[in-house]
Amino acid sequence: MFDLIIKGGCLVGIDGTTLGTIGIKSNKIVLISKDEGNLSAKEVIDASGKLIFPGMIDCHVHLNEPGFEWREDILHGTRSAAAGGITTIIDMPLQNTPSPITAENFRAKARLLNDKAYVDFALWGGFIDNNLGHLNDLYGQGAASLKVFLGPVSSDYSPLDLGLLRAGLQQAAKLGIRIGIHCEDISIIRQEESNAQKEGRNNIADYLNSRPVIAEILAVTNVIELAKETKAKVHICHVSHPDVAEVIKKAKAAGLDVTAETCSHYLIFNDDIFKEKGPLFKCAPPIRSEKEREQLWAYVLDGTLDCLASDHSPCAPAEKEKGLSDIWQAWTGISGLQTTFQIMFNEMYHKRKLNPALLAKVLSYNPSRVFGLYPRKGALRLGSDADLVIVNPETPWNVESGDLFYKNPISAFVGTQGKGIVEKTIIRGEIVFDQGIFKVNEGFGIFINPRMM
Ligand SMILES: [Zn+2]
Structure with missing residues (x-):
């Protein structure tokens, strides 16, 4: 029994992309499979038509x-x-x-x-x-x-x-x-x-x-x-x-x-x-x-x-x-x-x-x-933290001040336009952000110590 399964999405690895299913248990990626099989989980996300990236790291x-x-x-x-x-x-x-x-x-x-x-x-x-x-x-x-x-x-x-x-x-x-x-x-x-x-x-x-x-x-x-x-x-x-x-x-x-x-x-x-x-x-x-x-x-x-x-x-x-x-x-x-x-x-x-x-x-x-966070972070890989980003590649966007969650929502990027937005951000198997809504409380994030990889 998995905690979370994400199926039908296009998995983005460092060598290329492949359609597949990701299974998550106890905060970690425990399954990466090309077919969906008969898997049971507490929660299933259908990511058809979406890209699934490993969680991004802003260094x-x-x-x-x-x-x-x-x-x-x-x-x-x-x-x-x-x-x-x-x-x-x-x-x-x-x-x-x-x-x-x-x-x-x-x-x-x-x-x-x-x-x-x-x-x-x-x-x-x-x-x-x-x-x-x-x-x-x-x-x-x-x-x-x-x-x-x-x-x-x-x-x-x-x-x-x-x-x-x-x-x-x-x-x-x-x-x-x-x-x-x-x-x-x-x-x-x-x-x-x-x-x-x-x-x-x-x-x-x-x-x-x-x-x-x-x-x-x-x-x-x-x-x-x-x-x-x-x-x-x-x-x-x-x-x-x-x-x-x-x-x-x-x-x-x-x-x-x-x-x-x-x-x-x-x-x-x-x-x-x-x-x-x-x-x-x-x-x-x-x-x-x-x-x-x-x-x-x-x-x-x-x-x-x-x-x-x-x-x-x-x-x-x-x-x-x-x-x-x-x-x-x-x-x-x-x-x-x-x-x-x-x-x-x-x-x-x-x-x-x-x-x-x-x-x-x-x-x-x-x-x-x-920065020494590998292999815990930075990859769609068995045993790594289940940090995943589900992206709808075709959704158009236009950066507006009102969309920015900064303390001061000003930026040189306001006014830029493009396509492809983050729908869900998942950290250690928990959905943290889901189409505009924050699903966890402050203090969810933890300190990652590179000396303890
Ligand atoms: Zn700086």
Whole structure:
């Protein structure tokens, strides 16, 4: 007797799709079969005409609790995740007060999410300019990775210089933990930024000019050289430009354990849209040109960019509105947690006619592997958590503010259109989200500790 059977759907694996039935018992996938047979279960879902994906993992999310709940909080953020087919988030250490830069803060944050989250979660630990001595402890607490900034960062966090990053990578190599890095060279940005500000230049073109791709290339090159020397595993966050991806591709070909992610905004928007539509599209690294946007796709297809993430970086509306008259004042970040899957599904499946297996790879299997959550998460596989997303591939959608479950339902993605929506999100065999309705209570989500796989 199964707890739940899902029959008649098209199962999306990392190698392709197949029609089949999934049987779930005690939170796990216990049957994957090509025929329906004579199975009995407490509940049966007929998924005919639907696609069944492994639960998506968003490896780069900023929920902002504790400390900055007016931007986003755990309740709103994780409900948005569930509605968007994200069954596990990996939450960033900023903006948080206190930030999980010590074991104590890390445990407190995990407890908070444990009490409130609608989806499962893993956590990034913070690596800033004064906690080198805490990295071992953060590893011990189950940090999925440690987050480093080489570029400018908001005042509650601090960027690292290369010396400190190198010392951290030496430790990380011994522990086997991956360090994830926001790669933009701070000195290049500061130079351009301060020139523009001194001269009173404050429009979007000035902002774009202050974040040239060379800043990203230099930072990634430095990180890769340090990874080579220290033999540490590194993850390059939010790659925005094909030339950066090319540097990563070469490092991978040379055998280094370098992984990378990009975000849907770099794959569907260009800098003309940013200039036309304004501060909602301000993020870092910035959105690049149309030609570069299209070229970036090649690196998703060839596997250089392992993961797709939202870099969900929310704010209050006033924090974007300030940028209408002065772009430097606008919040830097885009909210995308709820829409990443549907936008990428539309792009890949409908527009580019790609096999949905690629989506299962970049949004589920690869992030699970990269951040140590495999084999519990990230695959339609016997023995894995029954995290599943049932998608109606043909339902049209139009992202409207009123559909977003964020604390602040504003996003650069409002107004985008496409086809294919998440009908049901299932986590550990429980239906969490069902056609607009949340079926579990806050605190359903649990902490996933990569040290305990
Ligand atoms: Zn981020």
